[in-house]
Amino acid sequence: MNDAVGAADRLIAAVTAGIDAALADAPAPVADVYVGWVAAAEAAECPARYRAAGEGGWGFPGWSAPTAAAAVGRAALDHHVHARDGGPAPSPDDVPAPLEVVRGWIRAVAVAGGPGVGGWVGDLRADGDAATLAATAGLATRWLAGFVRVLGWPLPEGLALLGVTRDDGASGAPRWWPAKGSPVTVACGADARIGRVAGSGGHVLVVHRPSSADDGEIHRRATFEAAAGALALRVAPAAVLVTAGDTGERARVVVDEDLLAAGGEMIVEVIRQRVAALTRGHDPADARPSARCRWCDEADHCEPGAAWLAGPGRWRGGLPVLAPGPVGAGPGAGLPAVDPR
Numbered sequence: 475m476n477d478a479v480g481a482a483d484r485l486i487a488a489v490t491a492g493i494d495a496a497l498a499d500a501p502a503p504v505a506d507v508y509v510g511w512v513a514a515a516e517a518a519e520c521p522a523r524y525r526a527a528g529e530g531g532w533g534f535p536g537w538s539a540p541t542a543a544a545a546v547g548r549a550a551l552d553h554h555v556h557a558r559d560g561g562p563a564p565s566p567d568d569v570p571a572p573l574e575v576v577r578g579w580i581r582a583v584a585v586a587g588g589p590g591v592g593g594w595v596g597d598l599r600a601d602g603d604a605a606t607l608a609a610t611a612g613l614a615t616r617w618l619a620g621f622v623r624v625l626g627w628p629l630p631e632g633l634a635l636l637g638v639t640r641d642d643g644a645s646g647a648p649r650w651w652p653a654k655g656s657p658v659t660v661a662c663g664a665d666a667r668i669g670r671v672a673g674s675g676g677h678v679l680v681v682h683r684p685s686s687a688d689d690g691e692i693h694r695r696a697t698f699e700a701a702a703g704a705l706a707l708r709v710a711p712a713a714v715l716v717t718a719g720d721t722g723e724r725a726r727v728v729v730d731e732d733l734l735a736a737g738g739e740m741i742v743e744v745i746r747q748r749v750a751a752l753t754r755g756h757d758p759a760d761a762r763p764s765a766r767c768r769w770c771d772e773a774d775h776c777e778p779g780a781a782w783l784a785g786p787g788r789w790r791g792g793l794p795v796l797a798p799g800p801v802g803a804g805p806g807a808g809l810p811a812v813d814p815r
């Protein structure tokens with residue numbers, strides 16, 4: 475992209491105008507709206523579900539083992555790379571042992587009451603919540619192992635991990651607010667960038683996922699993160715590299731103004747749906763069934779979702795979805811039963 479700063483400026487102007495217009499239509503003040511990839515995907519793919527999510531789904535989702543996995547994995551890898559415990563910096567041959575790197579970070583850095591995900595993990599330790607701690611460490615280990623597998627070791631020249639809050643408070647996650655005091659926070663979920671963020675552009679955002687997805691989701695993810703990253707860093711990236719730990723795939727999506735505009739529209743759509751939620755929650759008219767229905771809290775009373783689950787959603791990978799079955803004697807005992815939905 476020739477004019478990376480100008481492209482980001484144009485995106486900022488367009489998204490700010492879109493958000494202002496959406497908020498101006500609100501019949502009452504809108505509280506915190508956290509616009510990350512999950513919110514953007516839900517608002518685009520099933521607006522009825524996003525609107526029904528309530529405060530728990532509209533604001534920052536908070537930490538849990540699944541939501542903290544990437545943040546812990548990044549922080550642990552950053553700690554390993556920069557030898558934050560005062561030890562020698564790792565050599566090129568010092569390929570990180572993922573579980574030991576995560577354990578070392580938890581022991582050395584996670585402090586109860588501290589900033590970011592380190593404070594949350596520190597609280598788990600202080601509370602003796604071994605189950606959540608073990609689940610978090612396991613998922614973070616998987617994230618870190620996949621990241622190093624796909625990106626290689628030593629990490630590529632010029633790679634900087636993003637969303638890492640260190641003791642000195644530096645290097646927080648890329649965020650953007652349309653105005654001071656705005657209820658809207660746009661969060662870029664890129665895990666790293668390759669190359670300096672300079673006026674001449676050229677840096678690449680890296681989005682790593684432990685498991686692969688279909689091409690459509692990869693492109694939508696790249697679209698959102700390109701726009702969110704351009705807003706937060708005020709320079710458009712040249713590309714978004716979407717990687718998957720289980721398959722080792724690397725999908726490089728080149729960023730242009732059309733992609734940025736599409737990502738900006740995803741962001742504004744979240745605000746439109748949040749405003750609509752003030753007067754209209756779940757509405758079957760714009761419920762759009764998909765695999766999301768399997769984990770949707772609305773599934774019990776959403777007719778389109780229930781119909782999908784009883785039809786195409788009954789099949790996954792060519793096989794019917796299985797549910798736990800009876801254990802004991804008799805035909806089929808000990809075997810999973812077919813989900814009757």
Ligand code: SF4
Nearest residue numbers: 520763767770776779
């Ligand atoms: S059950 Fe499916 S279609 Fe219905 S709201 Fe949930 S995700 Fe949307």
